[in-house]
Amino acid sequence: MRFHQVKELVDWAADYHARLAEEYARMAQSGVNDRVRMALDYLAERERKLQGDLLGYLDDGSDHTAVLTTWFDDPNDFPHAPVLERLPKDVDGESVQSVLAMALTAHRTLQDMYAHRAETAGGNDERAFFESLSAGHEAEVRRIARDMQRLEDY
Known part of the structure; x- marks a missing residue:
């Protein structure tokens, strides 16, 4: 569909996070080492x-x-939807860094989508809303990287 309301995109993003949580929880139960399991549980x-x-x-x-x-015109279905399907089915059982790289890719995808929506927003309120979501995701990426590094150093 070409035309969407902002709430559809927010609902889609919430579902994206739910699916990521399920995938991380599934990976945590797949026989990985304790640090990787803790990292995946944290991400979930x-x-x-x-x-x-x-x-x-x-x-x-x-x-x-x-x-x-608010309605917006986007000829694409929400961008980057296939990212979840490209996540590895199994994770390197020895590396918190591979888990971190996977998480950062997923988050950068959403952050880029929010930034794109802010750039193409039809009004100031819509632009501010998506800029806020993008900034929040940027802060989340920093938090995840920091916390995962602490786990790696532990």
């Missing part, structure tokens, strides 16, 4: 939090109702 928890944050925007009474009902 972060993804569930991000999903909840996005779903909060969709609650009735959100301060963002006007932006969420």
Whole structure:
């Protein structure tokens, strides 16, 4: 479909986080070493939090109702959707760094999508909304990298 409301994209992104959480949880149970399992469990928890944050925007009474009902024209279905399908089915059981690289790729994808929506926004409120989501994802990427490095150093 070519035309979408912002709330459809937010709902899609929340589902993206839920699917990532499920995938990380599945990988954590696949016989990896303790550090990798802890890293994957941590990522699954972060993804569930991000999903909840996005779903909060969709609650009735959100301060963002006007932006969420804004329509936008995008000839593509939401960009980068195949990223989840490209995640490895198994993770290197010895490397927290490979887990981190996988997580950063998934997050950069969403951050790029939010930045793209901000650049093509039809109004200031929509632009500010997507700039905020992009900045939040940038902060999340830094948090994940920092926390995963701590796990690696532990």
